[in-house]
Amino acid sequence: MNLLLQLLANGIVNGAMFALLAIGFGLVYRSLRVFHVAYGACFVLSAFVYYLLVTCGGWPWWLAGLGSIATSAAIGTLMEAGFYWPFYRRRISSEAVLVASLGLAIMLENVMALLFGNEVAAIPRGLSQSVTLGPVRLTMIQIAQFAICTSVASAVFLLLRLPSFKIVLGMGENTELVQTLGHSLPRYRMLVLGLASGIAAVPACLVMTDVGMDVHAGMSYLLIAAVAVLAGGVARAPGWLLGAYLVAVLQSVVIWKFSAKWTGLVAFALLLAILLFRREGLVGLHKRKEEG
Amino acid sequence: MTLQNVLQVQSLTSGYRNRVVLQGISLDVCNDNHIAIIGANGCGKSTLLRTIMNLVPSTTGEISFRETQIERMPTDQIVRIGIGYLKQTENVFRQLSVRDNLSIASGAKALAGERAEFVLDCFPVVRNRLKVRAGLLSGGQRQSLALAMVLMRPVSLLLLDEPIAGLSPSAASELMHSLESLKSRFSFASVIVEHRLRRIEPLVNRLIVMRNGEIIDDTTDTQLMLDASWLDERYRHVPT
Numbered sequence: 001m002n003l004l005l006q007l008l009a010n011g012i013v014n015g016a017m018f019a020l021l022a023i024g025f026g027l028v029y030r031s032l033r034v035f036h037v038a039y040g041a042c043f044v045l046s047a048f049v050y051y052l053l054v055t056c057g058g059w060p061w062w063l064a065g066l067g068s069i070a071t072s073a074a075i076g077t078l079m080e081a082g083f084y085w086p087f088y089r090r091r092i093s094s095e096a097v098l099v100a101s102l103g104l105a106i107m108l109e110n111v112m113a114l115l116f117g118n119e120v121a122a123i124p125r126g127l128s129q130s131v132t133l134g135p136v137r138l139t140m141i142q143i144a145q146f147a148i149c150t151s152v153a154s155a156v157f158l159l160l161r162l163p164s165f166k167i168v169l170g171m172g173e174n175t176e177l178v179q180t181l182g183h184s185l186p187r188y189r190m191l192v193l194g195l196a197s198g199i200a201a202v203p204a205c206l207v208m209t210d211v212g213m214d215v216h217a218g219m220s221y222l223l224i225a226a227v228a229v230l231a232g233g234v235a236r237a238p239g240w241l242l243g244a245y246l247v248a249v250l251q252s253v254v255i256w257k258f259s260a261k262w263t264g265l266v267a268f269a270l271l272l273a274i275l276l277f278r279r280e281g282l283v284g285l286h287k288r289k290e291e292g
Numbered sequence: 293m294t295l296q297n298v299l300q301v302q303s304l305t306s307g308y309r310n311r312v313v314l315q316g317i318s319l320d321v322c323n324d325n326h327i328a329i330i331g332a333n334g335c336g337k338s339t340l341l342r343t344i345m346n347l348v349p350s351t352t353g354e355i356s357f358r359e360t361q362i363e364r365m366p367t368d369q370i371v372r373i374g375i376g377y378l379k380q381t382e383n384v385f386r387q388l389s390v391r392d393n394l395s396i397a398s399g400a401k402a403l404a405g406e407r408a409e410f411v412l413d414c415f416p417v418v419r420n421r422l423k424v425r426a427g428l429l430s431g432g433q434r435q436s437l438a439l440a441m442v443l444m445r446p447v448s449l450l451l452l453d454e455p456i457a458g459l460s461p462s463a464a465s466e467l468m469h470s471l472e473s474l475k476s477r478f479s480f481a482s483v484i485v486e487h488r489l490r491r492i493e494p495l496v497n498r499l500i501v502m503r504n505g506e507i508i509d510d511t512t513d514t515q516l517m518l519d520a521s522w523l524d525e526r527y528r529h530v531p532t
Contacts, residue, residue: 163395163396163398166388166392166395167396169385169387169388169392170387170388170393173386173387174382174385176347176367176379176382177379177382177385178368178396179347179367179368179371180345180347180367180368180377180379180442181368181371181396181441181442181445182368182371182372182399182445183368183396183399184368184369185368
């Protein structure tokens with residue numbers, strides 16, 4: 001039982017990080033209707049920017065983190081301006097954009113492999129201090145992961161309540177209406193990509209600090225984010241959090257009952273179950289018939 | 293009121309891919325004009341409005357709004373310089389609440405201020421449902437919300453694409469009544485594309501008839517809208 005509690009605590013910490021990843025992915029998917037495969041590559045890239053700033057630049061962790069967030073946000077904005085926007089303007093189908101995004105992700109991954117190699121990169125550090133709460137022991141890094149990710153997620157949710165950010169939520173539903181109400185679509189699209197990429201940098205830096213990362217990790221994190229959003233329900237942002245925590249806790253249960261090597265299956269199994277039995281997601285919107 | 297041209301359209305052609313819809317339209321709209329554009333389905337009425345808003349790109353011709361060329365201007369900028377446009381369908385964010393819809397429309401300001409207050413006063417069905425998701429509103433309530441959203445920003449010219457299509461007679465007359473109040477309060481010119489001519493006749497002072505992408509009649513005798521034989525000469529199957 002103690003092991004289960006420990007694993008659940010680990011799951012909740014992971015859930016906080018997955019939640020932040022899911023928010024970034026969900027923002028892009030809901031508002032731009034783009035299945036942003038390159039999001040995973042962006043996540044890894046920001047982790048390696050952090051790694052470089054800390055190990056080569058000698059920057060303190062917090063400054064390196066801010067540098068990584070800024071770089072990632074800039075890369076996201078550039079991706080929109082130079083990659084997704086031209087596709088949107090030419091009315092390219094979303095399936096073609098998905099394939100193009102996959103191509104971009106592969107290209108970025110290969111460039112990073114050339115630059116950083118295929119080995120796991122980790123920031124050298126000593127043993128982390130830990131805190132014991134009854135049967136559960138959490139390292140200081142885990143506590144920092146949970147606290148930082150939860151704070152950033154709360155800040156993003158507060159941001160989304162601002163009237164100017166409601167446009168971001170409306171965009172996915174009706175881009176033409178956004179324009180006919182006097183709002184610049186390209187500007188808001190860039191804002192979304194920049195914000196999402198900046199958000200992804202936060203868990204990326206924290207994972208890099210804790211266990212390190214290799215350049216090929218992007219796809220697995222992307223899948224977790226995508227499953228969390230689809231399982232929680234694309235239409236409602238709180239669902240993305242629920243989906244993320246569900247994936248993380250289920251992974252812990254699988255480790256407890258079976259083995260850590262089956263954790264990868266959790267995301268797929270959850271996605272299949274949701275798609276089969278509750279297509280709109282756990283907290284999806286119930287639509288009137290005429291809403292289609 | 294000093295009369296001045298707010299919109300000038302000269303030799304405008306536009307269409308979709310290989311299909312030319314507007315065939316050299318020229319039109320002046322003054323600030324006291326309330327124009328009804330009528331014509332058979334597919335004659336280019338909605339396309340004209342969409343081309344003015346640059347939602348459909350023009351092929352040739354010029355459009356100027358208060359002496360500013362707008363035919364290549366992005367739609368959002370056209371709105372910000374004072375042209376409001378009510379889309380025929382999909383004119384609210386169905387997944388968002390009524391309040392969120394209005395916030396977006398008002399340009400990210402709170403729903404306060406004289407203008408917002410007046411607009412909401414004109415649409416009590418909207419004011420009383422601020423927390424309701426827009427997708428759950430009835431057709432009439434949704435059109436009221438859509439019109440309120442367009443008018444949250446100051447406009448000099450309002451383009452309405454079939455605003456009462458599909459509405460019940462009571463919902464249609466309620467909407468037209470609200471529009472009348474808003475016109476008197478904010479004094480903007482308007483261009484309305486509509487098939488239900490009896491409903492809009494009291495609101496307009498100029499009538500334009502289109503056929504095959506061209507203007508075939510432009511008159512201030514709006515009573516002709518109610519003259520079945522006159523309409524029959526210009527196009528057939530006009531629902532009144």
